[in-house]
Amino acid sequence: MNRHRRSAKNILYSRRQVMKSLIFLIMFMSGLVNAQIPKTLSYQGVLTDASGTAVTDGSYSLTFKLYESATSGPLVWEETQSVTVANGIFSVILGSSTTLNLLFNKQYWLGIAVDGGSELQPRIQLTSAAYSLNAQSVADSAVTGAAIASGSVVRSINSLTEDVNLVAGDNVTVVNDGNSVVISTTGLGLTFPFSVTVNEPDRPFNIVNIGLGGVAAFQTLNENTLFPVLDITQRGIGVAGVFSITKSDNFKPALEATTKGQGPVILVEHKGSAGNLAEFETLSERKVTISRDGDIIAAGDLEIGGKIIFGDNTEQTTAASSNGAGWLLRGNTGIDTSNFIGTLDYLPFEIKVNDARGFRLEPAGSGTFFSPNLIGGFAGNEVTNNAIGATIGGGGLNTNSHQISADFGAIGGGTKNLVSARFGTVSGGSSNTTSGEFAVIGGGEGNRAVATFVGSADFGAIGGGKQNLVSGRFGTVSGGSSNTSSGQFAAVGGGESNQASVDHATVAGGKSNRAENFFTTVSGGELNTAFKSHGTIAGGKSNSTEAGFATVSGGQKNLASASHATIGGGELNTASEIHTTVSGGKNNAASYFYDTVGGGRDNVAKSSESGAATVGGGERNQAIGDYATVSGGLNNIARGTESTVSGGDFNTASRNYSTVGGGRNNIAANQGATVPGGRGNHARGSHSFAAGYHARAIHNGSFVWNDRSVTSGNDSLVSTANNQFLIRAAGGVGIGTNSPGFPLEMGSGAHVTTGGVWTNASSRAYKEKITNLSTEEALSAFQNLNPVKYNYKNETDEQYVGFIAEDVPELVATKDRKSLSPMDIVAIMTKVVQQQQAVISKLQERMVELENRE
Template sequence: MNKRPLFLSVFFMIVLTAVAYSQHGFSIGTPSERSVPQLLNYQGYLTDTLQIPLDDTLDMVFKIYDASSGGNELWNETQTGVIIERGVFSVLLGSVNAIPDSVFTVDTARWLELTVGGEVLSPRTRITSVGYAYTATYSDTAEYARNATADNDWTRGSAPLDSVLFTADYLGIARGGAGNMLFGNDVYTHTNLGIACTTGTSGEDLVYCTVTGGYGNIAAWNGATISGGSSNTADSAYAVIGGGESNTASHWYATISGGWNNSAEDACATIGGGQDNTVINRYATIGGGESNEVSGNYGVVSGGDNNNCSAYYGTIGGGSQNYVGGSYSAILGGYADTITTGAGYSYLFGIAGKLTQDSTFMVDMPHIRFGDESTGYEFPAADGAADQVMVTDGSGQLSWTSGSSWSKWTVSDSVLYTKNRWGVARGGAGNVLYGTNTYTHTNLGGFQCATGVDGENYSYITVCGGYNNRGDSSYSTVVGGYQNRAYGASSFVGGGSGNTGGGYQSFIGGGASNTTSHSHTVVAGGLSNDAGGDYSVISGGRDNTAGAYAAVVAGGRNNSADYNYAVISGGYNNTAGSPYAVIGGGNANFIESAYSAILGGYADTIAAGASYSYLFGITSKLTQDSTFMVDMPHIRFGDESTGYEFPAADGFANQAMVTDGSGQLSWADIEDNDWIRGSPDSVLFTTKALGVARGGVGNILYGDYVYRHLNFGGYACTTGTDGSNWTYLVICGGYGNLADSSYAAVVNGIRNKARGQYSFIGSGHYNYTTGQASAVCGGRSNEADGFRSFIGGGYSNEAGDSPSDTAAVVSGGWDNSATARYSFVGGGKNNNARGLYSVVSGGGGSTAADSNSARGDYSVVAGGSGNIATNSYSTVSGGGDNTAGGSYSTVNGGWSNSTAGTSSIVGGGYMNKANGYTSVVAGGRVNTANNYYTAICGGYADTVNGHYSGALSGYSNLAGD
């Protein structure tokens, strides 16, 4: 035998009974009816030392003793060739050597010893009440039962634990009267607190399955966890679903945070939320959105709708109907763009564009611009004729022309009931409660679980179920699973295996071997992830690290974000090694400079010193500060049929870029230009300090310093204000644009107004900047009024409603507003961030009633619809119509839930309320925790009013007056 069994679970049952029931009541059988079969059904579960179930055929010896060790042997038999499949075997004891009924007598204890393959397993297993049904042969009439005493399954422990309630044997926990099902002979390791929910699978013998609330949820494999929601299914090892409806996590370590009808179908797959999203390959990630699909290993779709990533390490940032089929390729967003299967290591920016070529950076847009605010220019939309050169018209528009007339510059002079307070623990399972405050503990662990620490006096610790779980600090919680530990104050572990919650108010949803070591950290699921910085987040995946303040890793494998505010969306082996660094996905990418970004790809590096930079490449390295670098074998503008490709390297001095007429640009000597060559003779100079404007299109430059203006507007654009004297104003193009404060700039678009000093508008229509150093990148009718405020794009968004709203940010969306200092709205519609440092990540809806609102200072609404975080440090993770009203309170999801007490938590469900200080409602429906340190694990219409009181589950329970 090459494997040693480490763990044995056994179950006994009488095969036949001698009792019959009449139509209207109980009747006693005749002597011919009361013959009891001398057989016992025995079933066991065997694993090796690594907890791996055995698959083998072995001989087994069974013996019954009158003592747990030593003692007298009362019976034995040997069964040969017992088949073990996936660790499970089943035999009939007495089928070889009949068991006499004299073995089981009243007031005696019996133990079964098992020898497998010559190895005696220890300890012996005590035979419980069902084996004593052999004595049914003495039950001629009910007279034999007159002196029976009453019993129940709960007992009081002996001192010093006389304030603790224990169960009499191993138990699972399930809410009654709610149609819940626990399948398997190991159901004592399950926790099921929902309605019409199921843990385990019929015909299987699964362990550590957990459903903490909701309706119709199914946790159908070892270690699977569902926190709440409706009709969700986690049917693979250590799969996790946080909430939502109709979600399916069908492979090991798969994670779905919430949403509707999402499906994570392979190992370590991660879906953050949204609707109808599908991940069908390992380590892949979908952040949210609708109808998105990722089928490639380590692929990433951050959001949007109907996007499809089928490539290894492929990345789609968002948008609609985009497709990436080439490995290590990426589409940032947009509409209906396609990178085909053969186009690996490529990037596409377009509108319904298609890229088929390998290792290509392609921009297929009607307008393609390069350069900074003062010297930018727009490229032609198509290739030119053979031998033509690219020249500028002096107002930022490049075009093709013959060599003889390539330059025509003109100079002008004109810018969250017991009687007394008792602890509760399950008995006969090796559970332990430490400390003089154990009456405030709840320990319902399946086996060998502990609350508190020997020698310490922690309070309000909860272990709901599972095996060998520990809660080691005040207010810590472990819901279920195997060998999980919550040792940080107010820390939470939902399920899974080997997870460690060590940070203050930290959260682990499930998975295996995950760690949170700092305050307010989150690991939603996955395998071997470590959130090691305050407020850091890991959504799923494997072997990921978020090791600094507010660092984020969305998924993938072996990714590391170890600096403040660093972000990695997914992929494999990526490192964000500097503050505010961003990596979208891919493999082996590395950033060690602040505020820099790599979208995806393979083995790209932004080195130290190259801050504020962007890199698109293949095994490329960027060392220069404030640089946009594209290091690709092929760099194309326009589509593949009419676009053109740039040279791979620089030319000689004074050479110009020339096309061959079939889409390939090269360097060539140019015979003439209209600029005056100065000293040194490699520099072109104007003869005076001049402003530059495009003539003949109604452009206007105001002020005495117009020679410091650049106005390349397409038509009727204005730099400066009549009667004022602003300097260094820039308009690169567009129609009716205005720049009228010093250092303001408008790149393009229609009727945009840059009115704050150092303000910037990239493009779009009717955009407006009044705050100093504010910026609007594009979109329509957006307004940036706060000092250093920013709007990425979208429609009718507002960043700051006064100059004091420093650094307010709206990334995009529709009718969103960030109107407090350092507030942030990521996107969606009708969302608002009104508190200092408040955040709304997205979501919202078509009306103001659907909007998400972060109103308290440092408050967060991660998504959903109609959610409100009204107090300081309050959080709503998602769902709909939820309100986090207490400071430091959290609503994790569900619908119409609310928190009013400080540090209160609602895990999910529907219309639950956590009103007391540090109160908790884990899930269910219409439950209310009204006083401080109260808790409700789930159920329907339960109310807890007394201090330190709780309700496990059920319907319309009341704890406290």
């Protein structure tokens, strides 16, 4: 399973863009507290299956490994995390469980495995973001000479092995003295051989080397005839003293100071012919330092009171504290609450960049009992209406500035966002507005959490998206476009143009869906509407629920218009009475209590009194009677109570308990009548049975089975009386056999001949233990037979002659003595007659003999 895609980088990039302003604020605050660099990495990705579909939401075990190679080893770091995946997207912090003890001074590749499976290919090459961890090695600004490559900079002149060239320029003349140039680092003077020139009007301030000649000049470079100057003086009260650089015996210029007026000062005095001030300026990227006895003056040892005059004659008050300690740009140590950047009065404090305001702190009241307003980003961002505790992290543009007009409001970034109620928050995005207390907008564009009456939008939340609206208390829109949550606790998950307009209504997503009553739910789809309370639509298009607790699971243009009615899906289906159900299909209707249509097309379940009619499926079937059932087929009707048509086409079960199993054009038209199948069969008598082809059981209790042997004329077999059992089977009726050779044949071999004679089975193949019947046994049984006359009790008008089973001799009696076998009587009579015939034959012979004697 391919659960990783490189598109995760795009996702991560877009999220970074969204949070850009917030990250700026967080980084700014982190710098103030000097937080350590975390040894972790953020990583996001997408898990999909082999077809590119996002995996099921849930928790997955992901193993992350770092290698020094794209295809082999070595493995330098590994950890496994349980990661929550939603819509395929996951986000992790690498290093959460196993510390990232790597320097990130070389290339690394990331490998990922899912749920203990093989590692996904290819490995992912880490980009520059991870290697920023290498910056921790200089976190204390301790860059030493050893950290700089040899030959890159000049660290020491004494140890140089390469040539040092000092090239003359406009402002200095270089004269070599032998093979050495010495720059002293001690004393108050400067030893250097300079060339000597006279002061010139266009160079108003010169340092003159009186000894060896040559001039090194500090001068203004502006060609303005007013000669811009560098002024180091105290202007105002008193007269400044003067310092000058003069030659000493060892060629080190000395610094002299005099005092004039009310205090000692140092005055750099112009000695030229024009102007009265001088300018110090560096001509390269090197810095100017102020030192004492060779050491740079530390913080606290230098105090600049008064004002600094810039080249454009603007003034800036210095940042010296009352105890003389300054605030160093490279960091400070040993500070306390008396050392700070800020104000001591009820005035705002600003930080600028490129001469434009980048951050502003506004006091919110006297003393420390009130939270100040923090305003970052565009200079036009503002906090109005005397609000306190407000925060604007950044963002804003000309004509698209942020505004907060209520206490403790917050805007993270973006442009043109507005917070006008207490504790409201807009994290980012553009043109977002919240006027509900404690309301939150995560981002996006044109989103509004606004009150239509006092307090209506309080605690509302919009995650993002575009043009979304929350106007109900505790309402939520997670994202999407043009969605509306206007009821209390109403929620829209996303999508487009969805509405959750009453309390506790929910639309999860989709487009143009509406949840318009209490506790209604539309999970997705398009143009679905849940009108009544507790109604539910899972998805699909143009579906509706118009009664409480009604449900439409999906499909298109389905309507569940009665309480607790249910439609599973399909198209144009209707469940219009309490507890009715249409599972699916098209244009099906369940229209009375508890009626059900499983599916199919144009089917109707419409009972009348008790309800619970069922159509399983098929097309144009109707279950009209209470508890009636049509399982399927085409154009079948179950009209009677508890009637059933199992399938087939054009079948009808029209009376109570009637049944048609299937087939075509069959009718069960009386109570309990049954047609199991076939074609054109009618069971019209009560509890009648008609099967086969054109069988007509039209009398009560009649059973008619008709074959297809008659192919012309009147081919029907029709009952003529109640309780008949009629069979037309041209191929014979078999009982105990599947291949009858006679109109009726038993499995024992007995049968009725075509001529209508009953014939017992008598084959030797059916018999065993065969012995001859003795004359004595036959004569004894014969002599004990008692022929009688009688009629059967259920047939009083017919007289019979025969024997009583209980009275016959044992030889011809059956086991239960309830019946007789005629062939048994015939057998003993045959034996007796045979014996009698033998006697007769002997007597005849005797008579002939006697006659011959005469």
